[in-house]
Amino acid sequence: MLQLSYIREHKDEIIDRLKIRNFDGEKVINEIVTLDERRRKSQTEADAKQAELNKVSKEIGVAFKSGDQEKAQALKAKTGKLKSSAKELFDVVSQTESQINTLLLSVPNVPNPEVPKGKSDEDNEVLEEFGEKPKLEADAMPHWDLAKEYDIIDFERGVKVSGSGFPIYTGKGARLQRALITFFLDEAEKAGYKEMMPPLVVNEASGTATGQLPDKEGQMYHIPEEDLYLIPTAEVPITNIYRDELLRKEDLPIMMCGYTPCFRREAGSYGKDVRGLNRLHQFDKVEIVQITQPDDSYDTLNQMVEHVKSLLKKLELNFRTVKLCGGDLGFTSALTFDMEVYSAAQERWLEVSSISNFETYQANRLKCRFKDENNKTRLVHTLNGSALALPRILASLIENNQTPEGIKIPDVLVPYTGFNMITK
RNA sequence: GGAGAGGUGGCAGAGUGGUAAUGCAGCGGAUUGCUAAUCCGUAGUCGCCUAAAAGCGGCUCCCGAGUUCGAGUCUCGGUCUCUCCGCCA
Numbered sequence: 001m002l003q004l005s006y007i008r009e010h011k012d013e014i015i016d017r018l019k020i021r022n023f024d025g026e027k028v029i030n031e032i033v034t035l036d037e038r039r040r041k042s043q044t045e046a047d048a049k050q051a052e053l054n055k056v057s058k059e060i061g062v063a064f065k066s067g068d069q070e071k072a073q074a075l076k077a078k079t080g081k082l083k084s085s086a087k088e089l090f091d092v093v094s095q096t097e098s099q100i101n102t103l104l105l106s107v108p109n110v111p112n113p114e115v116p117k118g119k120s121d122e123d124n125e126v127l128e129e130f131g132e133k134p135k136l137e138a139d140a141m142p143h144w145d146l147a148k149e150y151d152i153i154d155f156e157r158g159v160k161v162s163g164s165g166f167p168i169y170t171g172k173g174a175r176l177q178r179a180l181i182t183f184f185l186d187e188a189e190k191a192g193y194k195e196m197m198p199p200l201v202v203n204e205a206s207g208t209a210t211g212q213l214p215d216k217e218g219q220m221y222h223i224p225e226e227d228l229y230l231i232p233t234a235e236v237p238i239t240n241i242y243r244d245e246l247l248r249k250e251d252l253p254i255m256m257c258g259y260t261p262c263f264r265r266e267a268g269s270y271g272k273d274v275r276g277l278n279r280l281h282q283f284d285k286v287e288i289v290q291i292t293q294p295d296d297s298y299d300t301l302n303q304m305v306e307h308v309k310s311l312l313k314k315l316e317l318n319f320r321t322v323k324l325c326g327g328d329l330g331f332t333s334a335l336t337f338d339m340e341v342y343s344a345a346q347e348r349w350l351e352v353s354s355i356s357n358f359e360t361y362q363a364n365r366l367k368c369r370f371k372d373e374n375n376k377t378r379l380v381h382t383l384n385g386s387a388l389a390l391p392r393i394l395a396s397l398i399e400n401n402q403t404p405e406g407i408k409i410p411d412v413l414v415p416y417t418g419f420n421m422i423t424k
Numbered sequence: 425g426g427a428g429a430g431g432u433g434g435c436a437g438a439g440u441g442g443u444a445a446u447g448c449a450g451c452g453g454a455u456u457g458c459u460a461a462u463c464c465g466u467a468g469u470c471g472c473c474u475a476a477a478a479g480c481g482g483c484u485c486c487c488g489a490g491u492u493c494g495a496g497u498c499u500c501g502g503u504c505u506c507u508c509c510g511c512c513a
Contacts, residue, residue, distance in 0.1 A: 043483095047471065051481055051482070054494085057493050061493080072493080073493095076493050077493095078493090246434055371450075
């Protein structure tokens with residue numbers, strides 16, 4: 001959520017920059033500014049009335065104590081009118097406040113100036129490509145066929161048990177999943193991230209603070225009896241660990257990582273996008289999260305990108321780094337880099353990581369602040385990234401490493417899997 | 425699920441209707457001839473005034489209503505935490 005004071009002072013700039021993400025903010029921003037003025041005016045008046053009322057109350061107290069009943073009664077008579085006019089003004093304040101709040105929730109983050117314009121993922125800017133696209137035999141299979149051939153994922157029985165989008169990893173497939181999770185966590189810990197095992201369901205306040213609510217309400221599974229949501233990413237519970245907290249500057253940066261399953265309804269998805277492991281209702285992911293001082297956050301963003309790159313290199317995958325254009329940028333993000341690996345058998349790039357700086361957008365909703373060197377209370381910056389999402393990594397690993405003898409496991413994973421080849 | 429207790433500042437912790445004690449930490453200042461001590465100030469938030477500070481005012485003792493001239497304190501509703509019982513991996 002954008003800060004009101006920031007909107008007040010940078011109205012036109014915000015409207016302008018929101019255009020980069022194709023968000024027409026002119027009307028809503030102007031409305032916010034107007035309401036804000038009304039609120040402040042009402043508050044000033046209400047405060048004055050209340051101050052007067054408080055003064056009279058004190059005088060009444062003094063009068064009672066000194067035994068001057070008559071004076072006390074006379075003063076009491078004065079309070080009625082003051083009270084009602086103060087209440088009226090305070091009602092305006094709180095009404096306006098809640099209107100402002102509703103509007104603020106509907107405004108996405110302001111993109112960083114370096115975010116390119118664009119409509120969709122096709123307009124994203126490719127920054128670099130690492131490695132060579134593997135050349136596969138003519139009879140190479142996509143991962144959904146390989147999964148069946150080598151008996152490592154059972155999609156059909158997953159449908160029976162839960163529905164489509166809920167695969168069952170079996171035997172060496174399950175072991176490979178577990179190997180990847182452990183490998184990613186080990187690497188994150190080596191890089192300084194503290195491992196967290198958070199709850200997999202969150203309350204409404206948490207969903208709102210990181211920005212999934214109300215924007216993406218329909219994307220999350222909801223448990224009505226308890227009014228809880230299944231997490232769509234570990235970002236939600238992990239970032240919310242520090243909700244409503246006032247940190248000391250030496251606490252920063254806070255580096256956290258965590259493995260969780262992620263649950264997404266993915267309503268409206270179809271076709272080749274959802275084939276096999278490409279898009280699931282439940283998938284596994286290791287997430288890295290950082291809470292930083294504002295001045296450090298863009299260095300941190302780069303550092304996180306480098307971390308993810310190093311993972312992909314160790315897995316011997318070829319990949320590219322993409323800077324998201326305005327149209328593809330998430331609601332809460334100021335700047336996002338995606339990492340995509342090439343699936344040779346599907347002949348397409350698959351997003352395996354998304355690394356974002358939210359600046360103060362989440363922090364403002366989280367009310368996560370710190371005391372800076374001047375002892376001033378300021379909002380922190382929050383960042384997160386997938387390091388990494390498993391299904392598409394698994395898909396490209398098995399597609400790109402298929403050989404006539406079987407599926408070769410990258411060397412770095414062998415200590416985790418205990419085998420270096422998946423055979424029939 | 426049943427019964428009881430509780431929620432006060434960054435943290436700890438008093439406070440039974442009339443200006444929210446005190447301790448610790450952090451920050452600022454003063455003082456003292458050495459890694460330190462002592463003293464003073466210092467809360468979060470919103471608004472007014474400012475170039476900025478200072479200053480002034482409102483709100484804030486889990487949340488929301490109510491009683492009252494006045495509520496941390498009394499009443500009602502909600503919520504969360506803890507303890508015990510029950511159930512249970």
